Amino acid sequence: KQEVTQIPAALSVPEGENLVLNCSFTDSAIYNLQWFRQDPGKGLTSLLLIQSSQREQTSGRLNASLDKSSGRSTLYIAASQPGDSATYLCAVIIAGGTSYGKLTFGQGTILTVHP
Amino acid sequence: NAGVTQTPKFQVLKTGQSMTLQCAQDMNHNSMYWYRQDPGMGLRLIYYSASEGTTDKGEVPNGYNVSRLNKREFSLRLESAAPSQTSVYFCASSEDRSQPQHFGDGTRLSIL
Numbered sequence: 001k002q003e004v005t006q007i008p009a010a011l012s013v014p015e016g017e018n019l020v021l022n023c024s025f026t027d028s029a030i031y032n033l034q035w036f037r038q039d040p041g042k043g044l045t046s047l048l049l050i051q052s053s054q055r056e057q058t059s060g061r062l063n064a065s066l067d068k069s070s071g072r073s074t075l076y077i078a079a080s081q082p083g084d085s086a087t088y089l090c091a092v093i094i095a096g097g098t099s100y101g102k103l104t105f106g107q108g109t110i111l112t113v114h115p
Numbered sequence: 116n117a118g119v120t121q122t123p124k125f126q127v128l129k130t131g132q133s134m135t136l137q138c139a140q141d142m143n144h145n146s147m148y149w150y151r152q153d154p155g156m157g158l159r160l161i162y163y164s165a166s167e168g169t170t171d172k173g174e175v176p177n178g179y180n181v182s183r184l185n186k187r188e189f190s191l192r193l194e195s196a197a198p199s200q201t202s203v204y205f206c207a208s209s210e211d212r213s214q215p216q217h218f219g220d221g222t223r224l225s226i227l
Contacts, residue, residue, distance in 0.1 A: 034215055043119075043205055043218040044158075051213065089158075093212055100165045101146055101212035102173055105158040 002027045002094050006106035013080055013113055021075040021109045023090035028071050031093040034103065035064050035075050037086040044089065048075070052095065080113045087111070117141050119219035121206050127225045128196045136191040136222050138206030146209045147189035148216065149173075149181060151202040158205065164189055165212075196226045 003026045013019055023033070032051045036044040048057045048064040050073070056065040063076040073090060087110050091103035122137045140147065149161040160173030162181040170181050178200060180192045189208075193200060203223050207216040 031212060036218075043220040044207075046215040046217060049215045091158075100171070101148065101163060101209060101216070102160045103148075103150075103158070103216060107155075107157050 002030075002092065002104045004090060004092060004104055004106035006088075006090060006109050008109060009107065010110040011112070013111075015080060015082060015113055015115050017080050017113075019077050019080055019111075021077070021088050021090075021111070023073040023075070023106055025071045025073075025092050025104075027094060028068050029095045030068060031095045033064075033066055033073050033090060033092045035062075035073075036089045036091065038089060038108070039086050047088075077111075080111075082113050082115055085111055085113050119206055119208055119217055121204075121219035121222050123222060124220065125223050127227065128193075129227055130196060130198060132196050132226075133192065133194050134196065135193075136204055136206075136224075137188070138190065138219060139188045140206075140208040140217070141187065142208060142210075142217065143186070144208035144210050144217075145186070146211055147183065148207040148209075149179075149189070149191045150205045150207065151175065152205060152221070153202050161191065161204075198226050200224065201226045 007022045034049045035047040050066040061078040087108040089108045091105040119140045148163045150158045164170045164183040167186045207218045209216045
């Protein structure tokens with residue numbers, strides 16, 4: 001069974017710092033990996049999606065990498081801002097899984113960026 | 116610029132009551148999904164519809180039914196609500212499984 005783990009569970013940093021969030025998964029046979037942010041009381045906002053054949057994706061200050069063979073992904077946030085404060089979730093779709101498009105989620109990293 | 120719209124946003128039910136959660140997307144996506152989010156359990160897939168006219172069970176389907184009414188709408192029904200179904204329910208959609216899933220703002224459901 002695919003399990004997704006995110007470390008750390010919580011992170012507090014001063015504004016302007018560069019930071020890295022980690023995601024690991026137990027089964028390397030994934031179809032793709034997606035990073036989301038969730039604000040309190042809100043839904044999930046898609047940040048980046050990395051296909052299994054890709055190594056990284058970038059969007060603005062965000063960069064996500066994927067090392068499928070080691071079962072790891074990182075989300076790099078450059079020059080963090082208070083508006084980046086949220087819970088960050090990673091999720092994978094298993095290749096050849098019985099549930100089409102089923103995302104298996106990690107528990108998330110709660111990020112606080114203080115001024 | 117609506118994306119995925121869920122109704123209602125909040126609901127309180129008594130044990131044994133039934134209700135339907137509504138979801139509609141305006142992105143012309145083929146696939147739609149229902150998840151529930153619980154503290155300590157994360158998000159889990161309840162049912163999904165890979166394309167219009169098809170529905171399939173996900174990880175936690177017991178106690179739920181779904182209807183893919185048309186390409187835009189995908190509803191989730193609780194026939195006889197139980198306290199264990201107290202949760203936040205999210206609907207999502209995507210073009211297909213290779214594309215990002217886009218989520219609604221959720222329905223917060225409490226069952227007493």
